[in-house]
Structures are given as C-alpha cells and as structure tokens.
Amino acid sequence: MHPIAQSQLGLAVIKFGTKICNKSRIGLVCVTWKESVLTPMLPKSAPKKLIIATRESRLAMWQAEHVQARLQALYPECVIELLGMTTRGDQILDRALSKVGGKGLFVKELETAMLDGRADLAVHSLKDMPMDVPVGLQLAAVLERADPRDALVSNLYATLTDLPAGAVIGTSSLRRQAALMAAYPHLLIKPLRGNLDTRLRKLDQGDYAAIILAAAGLKRLGLPERIRAYLEPEQSLPSAGQGAMAIEIADNRPELAAWLAPLNHHVSALAVHAERAVSKAFGGSCQIPLAAYATITDDVMHLRAFVATPDGSKIARAEVCGNSLDGAQLSAQIIDQLQAQDAATILAQCLSVEDKN
Numbered sequence: 021m022h023p024i025a026q027s028q029l030g031l032a033v034i035k036f037g038t039k040i041c042n043k044s045r046i047g048l049v050c051v052t053w054k055e056s057v058l059t060p061m062l063p064k065s066a067p068k069k070l071i072i073a074t075r076e077s078r079l080a081m082w083q084a085e086h087v088q089a090r091l092q093a094l095y096p097e098c099v100i101e102l103l104g105m106t107t108r109g110d111q112i113l114d115r116a117l118s119k120v121g122g123k124g125l126f127v128k129e130l131e132t133a134m135l136d137g138r139a140d141l142a143v144h145s146l147k148d149m150p151m152d153v154p155v156g157l158q159l160a161a162v163l164e165r166a167d168p169r170d171a172l173v174s175n176l177y178a179t180l181t182d183l184p185a186g187a188v189i190g191t192s193s194l195r196r197q198a199a200l201m202a203a204y205p206h207l208l209i210k211p212l213r214g215n216l217d218t219r220l221r222k223l224d225q226g227d228y229a230a231i232i233l234a235a236a237g238l239k240r241l242g243l244p245e246r247i248r249a250y251l252e253p254e255q256s257l258p259s260a261g262q263g264a265m266a267i268e269i270a271d272n273r274p275e276l277a278a279w280l281a282p283l284n285h286h287v288s289a290l291a292v293h294a295e296r297a298v299s300k301a302f303g304g305s306c307q308i309p310l311a312a313y314a315t316i317t318d319d320v321m322h323l324r325a326f327v328a329t330p331d332g333s334k335i336a337r338a339e340v341c342g343n344s345l346d347g348a349q350l351s352a353q354i355i356d357q358l359q360a361q362d363a364a365t366i367l368a369q370c371l372s373v374e375d376k377n
C-alpha cells in the first residue's frame with residue numbers, strides 16, 4: 021500500500037475511535053475530541069457581540085446570513101456582524117483545485133481571522149473543510165443537512181441519458197468525473213471552476229452541454245429551477261459532508277462553543293462525521309475521486325463510499341449498515357472493505373497521475 025495511504029488509514033480510525041469512546045452513552049452531554057456530536061441545552065449566559073467570518077461568494081454569504089439569523093433568534097440582544105473575506109480558493113480560478121492544494125484554500129483566511137481574534141466564528145460548507153481541523157480550532161456545530169445530491173444543470177438536456185456521444189460536461193470534481201465516466205463513457209468531461217454564479221454563466225455561454233452542481237447550493241441561491249435532474253446516490257454518490265454547513269471556532273472558547281451548540285443537528289453530525297472518517301482515511305483531499313455518504317433512519321446508519329481512478333475505470337465500492345451511534349466502527353468497516361478491493365492501488369494511481377500534472 022502507498023505509505024501515505026497506510027499511515028492515514030491508521031490515524032483516521034484511531035482518532036475517530038477515540039472520539040466515539042469518549043462520548044457518553046447514557047445521555048449525559050459531553051463534548052468530544054475536536055468535534056462535538058451531542059447538542060447541549062441552551063446556555064445560561066448570552067453573547068453580546070459575535071463576528072462571523074465568511075467568504076464573499078453568494079452561496080457563502082447566504083450561509084453566513086442563515087447562521088446569523090439563527091443566532092439572532094436565539095440571542096435577540098446580541099449584535100451579530102459579518103466579516104466578508106476573499107480566500108486563495110476564490111482567487112485561483114484557472115487551475116483545477118486538485119492541482120493547487122485542495123480544500124484548505126477556501127478556509128485558511130477565515131481560520132486566521134479567528135485565531136487573530138478578528139472574528140468569532142466561521143461558517144463553511146462542510147464539504148470544503150479539510151478533514152483535519154487545524155490546531156487551535158474546532159468544529160462547534162454541524163447544521164441540519166440540506167439536499168446532499170448532485171444535480172444536472174443544462175439548457176439543452178433533461179437527463180444524463182439524453183446527452184449524445186461527445187457532449188461536454190463541466191465539473192472539476194474528480195468524484196463526479198469518475199462517476200460520470202464509469203456510467204457514461206461516451207461523454208467528455210471538461211474542468212469547470214469558479215463560484216456557482218460563474219459556473220452557471222459558463223454553461224449559459226454555451227461552453228458546456230451540461231454541468232453538475234450540488235443541489236443544496238442551487239436551492240440556497242434560489243435557483244432550484246435550474247435543476248433538470250437529480251443524480252441519485254446510486255448514480256453519483258455525494259462527497260463527505262455535501263449539503264451540510266459547519267461552524268468553526270477557536271478551541272479555547274468553551275463559552276462560545278456552548279452558545280453555538282444549539283445549532284448542532286445531532287443526526288446530521290453523526291452522518292457527516294462517519295463520512296469524514298472515511299474521507300480522511302484516504303487523504304481527505306479533492307486530489308482523489310472519493311465519495312462517502314451516510315443516511316440515518318430510525319437510528320440505523322447506512323454508510324456508502326467509493327474510491328475510484330479519475331477516469332472511473334477502477335472503482336472500489338463499499339456499503340454497511342449499523343447503529344447510528346457506531347459511526348466510527350462503520351467507517352472502519354467501510355475502509356476495510358475498500359482496502360480489500362485494492363483501494364490502495366487505486367489511490368497510488370491517483371497520486372502518480374497527480375505527480376505527472
């Protein structure tokens with residue numbers, strides 16, 4: 021196995037395992053390792069002023085304003101301000117994210133603002149957050165997950181099966197690319213970067229026959245009518261955390277963590293933590309085509325994942341069901357299943373493709 025993959029596999033299981041073991045199973049509220057998964061009661065004190073760091077894309081602003089409104093409802097007396105920031109991920113638009121350093125590019129400036137005391141919290145799309153929360157920071161809450169599915173957006177075609185051979189599909193996600201190329205080898209995938217508005221503009225200019233976007237983002241921007249078809253998990257398994265927003269804070273602010281805890285959605289948090297443990301085991305970046313998606317019904321978690329080569333020619337798939345409080349064990353089982361299908365070779369292939377680029 022690739023040495024990086026090997027060490028990361030071990031690490032993920034141990035850390036996630038620690039988290040679950042620390043958690044009380046008799047109903048007492050207890051904040052675990054770096055990410056809290058249970059929702060405590062509303063704290064007795066209330067914040068006087070909160071500054072929310074956010075990227076300035078329309079989606080990021082919507083998400084920050086959503087959190088602002090939720091907090092305002094909880095703490096009517098509190099002054100809540102937004103601090104808009106540009107990240108390197110917003111600036112570098114001419115290269116695939118997988119080639120310029122991945123997810124951290126969208127969150128670093130916001131994290132620095134919190135560590136410097138210029139902001140109290142940052143609101144992120146959880147999908148864009150690296151699997152390792154940097155030292156000094158923690159996830160304080162995962163909000164209730166919205167639609168996790170990918171969506172087909174096109175001015176010409178209503179479904180993926182309508183697309184003719186040679187049609188150009190826009191996506192810069194290696195996960196979406198691998199899923200599409202495996203199922204529709206006659207389609208051409210071309211990179212598509214930029215925020216949602218930019219991507220939609222490029223589609224409307226005629227650069228692509230269709231593009232794939234997250235349904236949640238389109239709905240948040242008030243553009244559900246742009247969705248021509250939903251890609252069900254069987255067609256395009258979502259990426260870890262897709263559709264969920266997260267709140268990040270400095271880890272030396274327990275009172276702030278308590279103020280934000282009522283926004284945590286327990287079931288969504290259980291699902292995305294399991295997904296992120298799988299993603300982390302395989303490097304947790306956007307450099308490899310990786311999907312991890314959990315649903316929870318009646319306390320039963322159904323966790324699915326795949327690791328693929330970028331062209332979709334090799335795909336390792338795994339699936340497990342179990343108690344939703346056993347996310348750590350379920351993700352470890354998924355990782356084992358993927359390894360048994362030679363995920364390490366797939367991963368090594370991705371990394372060597374990456375080296376050549």
Ligand SMILES: NCc1[nH]cc(CCC(=O)O)c1CC(=O)O
Pocket residue numbers: 145146147148216232233234235236237261262263264265
């Ligand atoms: N990678 C960018 C990104 N980050 C979060 C979303 C959508 C909203 C979400 O998944 O919560 C998107 C757009 C997309 O993938 O189409």
